[in-house]
Every structure is written in structure tokens, then in C-alpha cells.
Amino acid sequence: MRYRPIRQTTVRRRAGIRGARALATGCALAAIGLAAGPAPAALAAPAPMERPATSAAAVHGTAAPGTTVHGTAAPDATARTVTLVTGERVTLHADGSVVVAPRPGAEADYVTRRLDNDVFVIPMTALPYLGRTLDPALFNVSALAEAGVTTTPVRIEATGGVTAPPSGPAFGAALAKQVGAEAAEGSVGGGPLFGGVTSVTPAVATSGERAAPRPMARADRTVKVTVLGTDGKPLPGTTSLALANVDDAARYQEPSLQAVDGEARAEVPAGHYTAMVSAGTFDSAGEPTGVRMATAEFTVPDGGTDGGTHGGTDSGTDAATAIATDVVLDLRKATERITFSTPRPAEEHQLILHYLRQDTRGAVAVNGGVGVSGGAPVYVQPSGRPVTTGDLRFNVYTHRKAPADAATPYSYDLKLANPAGTIAKNQHYTVTGRQLATVRTDYHSDTPGRAQEVARLMYLPYESSGEALSEPFKAPARRIEYVGGSAGASYQDWLKAGERRFVSQEQTPRPGRTTSADWLRGPLVPGFTEPAGGAAADETWYCAACRKGDALTFSLTMVMDSAGHHVLALPSDITSSHFAVVSGDTTLYEGDGVSGGALTVPPDKAPYTVVYDQTRTNDDFRQSLTTHTEWTFASGHSGGRTVPDNWTCVSEAGEYDGPAKCSALPVVVPRYQLDTAPDGTSPAGDAHLVVGFGHVPGVVAPPAVTEAAVEVSFDGGERWTEASVTALGEGRFRADWTTPDAAAGRDASLRVTGTDADGNAVTQTVKAAFTVAADRG
Helix, strand or coil: CEECCCCCCCCCCCCCCCCCCCCCCCCCCCCCCCECCCCCCCCCCCCCCCCCCCCCHHHCEEECCCCEEECCCCCCCCCEEEECCCCCEEEECCCCCEEEECCCCCCCCEEEEEECCEEEEEEHHHHHHECCCECHHHHEHHHHHHCCCCECCEEEEECCCCCCCCCCHHHHHHHHHHHHHHHHHCCCCCCCECCCEEEEEECCCCCCCEECCCCCCCCCEEEEEEEECCCCCECCCEEEEEEEECCCCCCCEEEEEEEECCEEEEEECCEEEEEEEEEEEECCCCCEEEEEEEEEEEEECCCCCCCCCCCEEECCCCCCCCEEEEEEEEHHHCCEECEEECCCCCEEEEEEEEEEEECCCCCEEEEEEEEECCCCCEEECCCCCCCCCCEEEEEEEEEEECCCCCCCCEEEEEEEECCCCCCCCCCEEECCHHHCEEEEEEECCCCCCEEEEEEEEEECCCCCCCEEECEEEEECEEEEEEEEECCCCEEEEEEEECCEEEECCCECCCCCCEEEEEECCCCCEEECCCCCCCCCCCCCEECCEEEEECEEEEECEEEECCCCCEECCCCCCEEEEEEEEEECCEEEEEEECCCEEEEECCCCCEEEEEEEEEEECCCCCCCCCEEEEEEEEEECCECCCCCCCCEECECCCCCECCCCCEEECCCEEEEEEECCCCCCEECCEEEEEEEEEEECCCCCCCCCEEEEEEEEECCCCCCCEECEEEEEECCEEEEEEEECHHHCCCEEEEEEEEEECCCCEEEEEEEEEEEECCCCC
């Protein structure tokens, strides 16, 4: 197998990472504008701009004489979406997590394979042709995303003038049709595609290809792997399997070894090995009717010693000749169907398996999964005994939904582990109400019937990334969501609204507790993300509003809702923006097309004002498209540290350099609770807003916010009405006003101001923050 590597550093969960060193570039703006929020639990740094900024002119910015504006580089925290040759849309997160959406009119059934930093997402219908007609690189989502493609371009080789459908849904539909036709004849994947296509490869310019890692030890032993179908005969066609050394995976690791008509061979060093295969059966429409996973643990002997096998036999006795080891992956042994019982009736809509086999050093040997969305039965082979070399982790995730006739929609998301070292003999999972957290979720939409997709990425402590299938629906909508998992489980929610993607912070389900969640509840404004509660101490957080020595960093997340869910991916829908940093009468920096920067400022304590204007153009949203925000605060040289140990800040050299001498800026931020319906409307008459003011993360003993003002406009900001404001305590204020009947059907704008006891303040203006409901009379 050949594959294209990722060149960039990938953010890893459960491990601290450091941003790459960056060169100071005179007056070049820090390349942290148009930033995504933290990646799933990786607490990633702001991402580079969509276009590179190598000079002030490149971002249309100017700096005051004597002011150094740093360029900074950090691990890329954006998410990228690629449409595979078969039409599935795969969103790849910075930590390697993937969210898979099916091609139109089909289910999303696939396997994943992970090797180094590369993630392969391979549809079930492509597996029989993988490595023979379909290049595995077609499904290397990591390489495709790095190459900047959105729809996979392909290069076709064929005989007899045969052509292939265009890359995308049409290709996937034609492939499924051929799978169905071949399945009806009893053998899938043996011949050319579409009557004459002999090769399909990605037509993508990359940094080049490299072979899978070569063994460090002498590869002079032959392994013959036989894959048997449920009829006990060698599986016809092409079957992809994983094979790896579990003493040290660096000696041999192949995530996609091809078995042709049930047989594969590999030259490997002696040692302990694992093999795993997932194979599907298909109906006449090319849809999977069942999936089975089989495994084998075996020894490749050194010399003539019989090391024993699992699922196969060793042969050969002459140490001077290559030793042949026969291994059998027998799908008949995949006898345990994965099923669930939940407190309320629920239908399975997603089932995802994760198989993680590690070597004796704890490194990944085999890392793969299976995902099905059509309810096809999935069977696994239970372990005869726990593995004795290295470790094995196996878990299942399911998303289940209420029957269509349920009075109130509800769902279950469950992530359940098997005992370490085994695939359990009993694959029926029963959960009770006591094991579940309840989340009452509102999905807001200011445009009726907006097409949205939702997914829940769930993790167990040993997992570095997650997988999910997206679920389409129309918003606004409400649902009760039950979430549960094995010890240490956590989850992160993902939402696609139109073409924009949003994520939550990672959180832990708390059994027995009921909480509420609001997605895209307005106003949607620029702001600052916060570390997830209970984040691990070794997870690096990149400070977005800090001072390290005399380096001042101020970097915004461009779109956040009232619950802190934030926009995830580029490209952005921001059509214009302006960012400025002012101290006294001096404009230290201003520029267009950026949402933040890092600059060196004088050491003396001085007042600063940061001004940010933003306009978005997006047909999927009506409200909060234009905002103006001013933050005022005081700052002086930071010689001490106030931020946690796992934070990192930009230094005067223009690099991320740990938490020493770093302190958070006393920046005031608003948090809204606007009294609107899920469609973003509020009726005429008495209306109110509860706004809470706090400070950016990392501020120690922040001064209390003691003053607040709220104004409302019903004519686009021409005239403003001051609301009556009542202090509720702990930085929260309630604003009351009367919306005139004449405003029915119009958009209303908001302007809020909060000031703390030290004089730090924020003023934020949001045009079309909500809509006054039309007069039903």
C-alpha cells in the first residue's frame, strides 16, 4: 500500500503540544486572524489565516512607528471537508477525528484505517476494489485535505473507450450498482469497474508519495493470510486487511494488505503479530446487508521454533530458509452481533466500532473502525483470551433515535468499552436511566427549515480521536438527548448549519443529571473561547488575550453563539472586517481581513482599546451578520505568571513560549441570554435580555463588573432606546424594554456595555440581533 503523508503537525488529544517557532517579520501581522476555536480537546492555537500574511501589505494593515507586530505560527486548528470520489463528505478535525456524511440518497457505511498522521475513510462499497482498481490514496482524507481539495479529482485508466462517472455522488451510485450486480452473481471486486476501468487514482498535486514504513528488522519470513467467508471458502474478490507486529509496530505495519480471492502474502520479521479484517455482504442495490470483523493473534517463529498461532498454523523447520506462517481470518468466527437495550424504545441509526491494537511499547499497531448507518447487522469475533503481547482496546458507539411516532423526539448516544485486552463474548449492551445524562437541546435557526446536520464525537481516555456519522434535520428543532458511556467517556458536539460548522467544548456526561443546551441561539458575535471544564493538565491552551513581557496578544473567535459554541472551519463567510489596537491617541495597529494579532508594546502601564468590525454574508443566516465591538482595558509589563501551567503565550520574539511571565489581559466579555423563540423572534410588548459579564480565561481575581447599559434599536441603528437595567449579582444584569407594535416583522439591533470596577469595559453592537415577530392579527 502507498499513501500520501501529512506534512503539518497534527494536534493530538491527551497530550500537550507546542506551537511551532515563528519568525518575527517586522510589521507583519500575526497569522492568527480568521481563526477557528480549539480543536476537540486539543485546546489548539488559533489557526493561520486563509491567505498567508507575510507582510503588512498582505493583510492591508499598518503599524505605528516603533511597534513590532509579530507573525506567529501554530498547529492548524481548522477543520476541512473533503468529498470522496464515492460522494461521501468527510470533515477532518485537527486531532484526526472525522465526521462522515453519506452521499445523497444513500447510507454511510465505511471502515477507517489510521497510520501515522493519516486517516483513511473507505466506503464499504469501495473495499472490494481497493488496491486493485481503486487507489487507497483516494480515501486518504488527511492527504486530500492537505492538498486543498474539496471534491476529489481523479485520473482514470480504462480499456475500450470506457468512461467513468464524474467523481462524487454519481461515481458512488454507479459503484454501488456494480457491487449489487456482482453480489448477485456471488463474487464482488474481481473484475474491472464499469466494464473497462482498470485504475482510478487521485489527480492531486502533493509533496510526493512514500511507502509504508519498512521493517527495521530483517524481513525474511513469509506470512500467508487466508480470509474465509461465512461459507468456509476463501473470500472471492479483493479484501483489505490489517497486519502488524505487536512487539514493535515499527518492524512491520500494514493497514491495508490486499487479499485477492481470499489470499494475501507478506514478508515480515519474526515476532508476535496481529491481523484484523472487516468485510461486508451486499444486496442487489449495493447496500450492506451485514458486516463481520475477524481477528487473529499469531507468532512468526525465528528459525524452526513453533511459536503457536491463533487462527492459523506455522510451518517450516529449516532455519536457513524462509519460514512460512499460515494464518486464517475466519469470518465464521464473527458470531457475536452487537445489540443494545435502552430505557425507552429506540431505533439504531449509527453504529461505530473502534479496534485499537497496541504493541509492547504502547505504540499503535492497528487502529481501525467500522461505521454503519443503515441498520445492517454487525458481528465481531470474541476473544478466546486476553492478548498477552501489547494491548487491545475495543469499544462501540451507537446513536439511536425515538420511533417516528414518539410524542417528543429523543435520542441515545452511548460509548461503551470492552474489558482491556479482549473483545467480549457477550456483545449485548444494556444501559439504564441511572447511567445516562439528559440534555434538553434546542436547535435555533433564524431561517425557517434551515438544513442542518448534527454529530456527537465521543471519546474514551485512551483514544486520540473520534468518529461520527452526521444526522441531517431541519431547524429550528427540539430534542431530548440521553448520553452515556464507560468510565472516563467524554463527548464533543458538532453542528453544520448551511455550510458553516460549529463545535462545542469537550464535556463529560454526568449520569442522573439533566441540563439544557442551545445551539445557535443569538446573538452570534465574535468573542473568546474557554478551556473545557475538567480539561487534562497536559492539554495545551493557547492564550488568546494575554501579555507575556511586553508582547500583547489579542485573537478573536469570529462567531460564537450564546452558549459558547463556536465556528470551526474555513472558508469563512466574513466578507469584511477591520481590526485596530489603540493606546491613548496612538493607533498601534490597524488592518483589514484579520481578527487579531500579537504586537510588542511599551512596558509602562497604559490604556488600550481594541476595535473589531465584522460583516458576514450568508444566505443561511439572517441575524447578527454585522457587529462592532470595542474592548477597553489597562495593561503594563508582565513579569509574573497568572495563567495555568499548561498554557502557552506569544513572546516578544513572536513565538509560542510557555506560560512564564504570561498574564491574561483584563478583557471584559458579554454573555447573552436573549428572550427569543428558537426561530430568533420575540413578540411586540414587554421584552427582556439577561446579559452576564465576565473576563477572558486566565484572569486571576477579576474585578467585579459593576455597571451595565443596554440599548435597543428597531430602525437599523438610527435611533436607540435605553432599556431599564437591574443588577442581578455576580456580573449579571437584566434589561427590560417595550417593543412597539409598529416594529412587528422588523429586525432589532442591540448595543450592550459592561464596565468593571477597574474601568475595563466592553461595548458590543449587533445589528439584527433578533426579529420582532410579525403581527398575527
